[in-house]
Structures are given as structure tokens and as C-alpha cells.
Amino acid sequence: MVKSIMLILFLLSASIAVAQPTIVEEDPCGAYIPDFMNSLLKAGYGYSYADLQNDIDTWQKDEFVKIDSIGASVQNRTIYMLSITDSKTNEKEFRIWIHARTHPNEVQSTFVTNEIIEYLLSDDEYITTLREKCIINIVPMINPDGVELGYGRENANQVNIESNWSSASPEIEVQVLKRVLDSLMKTSTPIDIALNMHSASNCKRYFVYHAEAGTSAKYVDMQKKFINHVKSEWTNGIEDWNYFVSWTSTTPTQYPESWFWLNHAEKVLALTYEDMNCAEAKDFDMTAQVIVNGIGRYFELLPPYIISSNFEKTEIPYKITTNGSLLTINGNGKVVSTELYTTQGIRVDSKKGEYLEFTINRKGLYILNINVENSASQVKIIIR
Numbered sequence: 001m002v003k004s005i006m007l008i009l010f011l012l013s014a015s016i017a018v019a020q021p022t023i024v025e026e027d028p029c030g031a032y033i034p035d036f037m038n039s040l041l042k043a044g045y046g047y048s049y050a051d052l053q054n055d056i057d058t059w060q061k062d063e064f065v066k067i068d069s070i071g072a073s074v075q076n077r078t079i080y081m082l083s084i085t086d087s088k089t090n091e092k093e094f095r096i097w098i099h100a101r102t103h104p105n106e107v108q109s110t111f112v113t114n115e116i117i118e119y120l121l122s123d124d125e126y127i128t129t130l131r132e133k134c135i136i137n138i139v140p141m142i143n144p145d146g147v148e149l150g151y152g153r154e155n156a157n158q159v160n161i162e163s164n165w166s167s168a169s170p171e172i173e174v175q176v177l178k179r180v181l182d183s184l185m186k187t188s189t190p191i192d193i194a195l196n197m198h199s200a201s202n203c204k205r206y207f208v209y210h211a212e213a214g215t216s217a218k219y220v221d222m223q224k225k226f227i228n229h230v231k232s233e234w235t236n237g238i239e240d241w242n243y244f245v246s247w248t249s250t251t252p253t254q255y256p257e258s259w260f261w262l263n264h265a266e267k268v269l270a271l272t273y274e275d276m277n278c279a280e281a282k283d284f285d286m287t288a289q290v291i292v293n294g295i296g297r298y299f300e301l302l303p304p305y306i307i308s309s310n311f312e313k314t315e316i317p318y319k320i321t322t323n324g325s326l327l328t329i330n331g332n333g334k335v336v337s338t339e340l341y342t343t344q345g346i347r348v349d350s351k352k353g354e355y356l357e358f359t360i361n362r363k364g365l366y367i368l369n370i371n372v373e374n375s376a377s378q379v380k381i382i383i384r
């Protein structure tokens with residue numbers, strides 16, 4: 001009896017101590033480590049701090065990359081930031097921020113981010129424009145201690161830094177990010193888009209959308225516009241904007257996106273991206289490409305992506321197959337005329353005949369315009 005009264009008193013005092021409502025948000029990442037990730041533990045879940053340092057050595061040789069140390073972790077590991085831009089052009093219109101690997105076991109966030117870096121350093125025509133007009137700041141590993149200690153979600157002090165942003169004395173990694181973000185927001189090219197890279201065990205690719213209750217009507221339009229642009233490039237690969245809706249009653253204060261919203265509102269489109277944290281996770285290069293192309297369409301550096309076909313699925317008279325770099329179109333006895341384009345609308349090749357073969361050496365998404373018997377259609381082609 002005394003014990004239960006003590007317990008009630010304890011609970012009462014505890015509830016008085018937390019008079020402020022605590023906003024419990026569903027965790028998009030999932031709070032456990034999938035079994036298959038445990039087998040990768042000793043190697044930094046498949047990408048360790050040493051792997052990052054090797055990549056830093058490679059990236060810093062590129063003419064478009066500048067690498068800064070923006071601070072150090074609890075255990076004094078360097079936190080690196082890449083700035084990717086074409087410094088020969090002075091006028092920059094947009095800034096993109098990306099940080100990854102808050103949660104150590106979400107190595108897929110690193111794989112996607114590294115592919116984004118590869119794409120941003122490529123000689124693609126759109127990327128050349130992007131580098132001229134934008135500055136892209138990337139922190140590839142914000143929690144190196146957690147990665148090296150084999151933690152699932154915490155830093156060296158066993159704190160989940162993803163939800164530490166409203167703390168009165170935040171962890172050093174959060175302090176580092178806040179300091180850098182603050183200074184970037186004060187430049188003549190403040191951040192326009194901020195992506196926080198994670199991966200979820202439900203084996204889907206999606207953005208964590210913030211409802212109007214926690215943001216604004218304008219902000220939800222910005223989110224939909226961006227997510228739709230990314231999804232339009234890969235309809236089956238990226239989930240709809242409303243796949244994971246958060247902030248449905250009010251604005252939480254503890255996340256990086258909270259910091260952006262509370263300090264800069266609609267000036268920054270800040271979103272968490274969740275890749276697949278499952279054994280089937282793949283196509284990190286494709287994912288990177290559709291995200292970066294989506295950014296270009298959002299900024300109107302690329303035209304909107306429209307795809308159409310006037311054939312019903314069951315009536316399609318031709319057969320398209322891909323095998324590595326080889327794309328084959330079989331007209332089944334009918335003459336097919338085709339034009340192949342990049343997703344940026346650049347013509348790669350065109351062919352006409354009953355049986356056509358294209359060899360495509362650059363991986364990625366392509367658009368094939370096909371004409372058969374005066375019926376036109378557009379098909380998305382993925383070369384892996």
C-alpha cells in the first residue's frame with residue numbers, strides 16, 4: 001500500500017515536472033537494427049570512418065570540391081563538409097545542404113549520399129549548370145563516433161542526436177551543425193533545400209512530409225512540389241508525398257527540420273529522406289540521380305518531367321528489354337521509329353526498323369520516344 005502511494009506520488013510529481021506537452025512522433029527510421037545490419041557491425045556497418053577518410057582523399061583532388069573540417073565529435077573525430085560548386089562563376093542562385101549518417105546503422109544513407117557526390121562531380125550537362133548556379137554543402141558523416149562504436153542510433157554519449165536539437169545543451173555534433181547552418185544562412189546565398197539522409201527498415205524510399213498543422217499552407221505546397229518532381233523521375237522507386245506524414249498536430253522542436261522551420265520557415269525546404277534499410281536495398285546511383293534531378297526541376301534549372309503513352313498496357317505492340325548497357329526494341333514485325341533522350345531532354349540517339357539495339361554506356365534514366373503505326377508513346381528506361 002505504502003509502495004503504491006509512493007508510486008502514485010512519484011508519477012504525479014513526474015507529470016508535474018513535465019507540464020509542457022511532449023510531442024511523441026512516430027519514428028520514421030524505426031528504432032531497431034535489422035538483423036542483416038548486425039553482420040556488418042565490425043566494418044562500420046559497411047562504411048566506416050576510415051572508408052570516409054579514403055573517399056575524402058579522393059574527393060579533394062576534384063577541381064569542384066573544397067573540403068573543410070567543421071568541428072570534431074565527442075571522441076575527437078573530424079566532421080568533414082564538402083562544398084561542391086564551380087568557383088569560376090561568381091553569381092550563385094541556390095544553396096543545397098545535405099547531411100547524412102546521423103544514425104550509424106543506416107549505411108544506405110551514406111551510399112545514396114556518396115552517389116549524389118559522384119553525380120555532382122560528373123560531366124553531365126545538367127550537372128555542369130547546377131555547379132555553375134548552386135553551392136552544394138554535404139556533411140557525409142555527422143556521427144563518426146557512433147559508426148566506429150557500432151551503435152545503432154546514438155553518438156559516443158549514447159544520445160540520439162537526431163532528436164537533440166531543442167536541448168538546452170545539445171551534443172557537440174548538433175552544436176557543430178547549428179553553427180555551420182547559422183553561418184551559411186547569413187551568406188548572400190543562404191540554404192534553399194536541406195536534406196537529412198536516413199534509411200528505414202520498412203524497405204521503401206520516401207521523404208518525411210510535414211503536415212500543415214505543424215508548418216504552413218505554403219510549406220506543404222513546397223514539399224509536394226519537390227517530392228513530386230523527384231517521384232516523377234522514378235514513379236515505382238519513390239513513394240508518394242503522403243506516404244509518411246508527420247507534424248500532424250503541432251510543430252515538434254527536437255529535430256533538424258524543426259530548427260530550420262522555427263528559425264527560417266519557408267526560406268528553407270528541409271526534409272528527411274529515408275532510403276531502404278533492408279537486405280534488398282539497391283539502386284543507390286539511380287536514387288541519387290532522381291533526387292538531384294528533382295532539385296533541378298524544383299529550381300527550374302531543368303524542364304518539368306512529363307511522360308505519356310497512348311497505348312493501354314495490354315495493347316503495346318512492341319517489346320522493350322534491357323540487359324546491362326544493351327537496350328533492345330522488338331517491333332514484332334512492325335517498323336518502329338525511336339528517339340532516345342536523357343532525362344534532361346538531350347538526344348542520345350535515334351533508330352528506325354523492326355528490331356533495334358542501342359548500347360548505352362552511362363547508367364541512369366532515359367526517355368524513349370516510340371512511334372509505331374502513327375501511335376506515339378514515351379517510355380522510361382533504366383540502364384543499370
Ligand SMILES: [Zn+2]
Pocket residue numbers: 029103106198199
Ligand atoms: Zn534514421
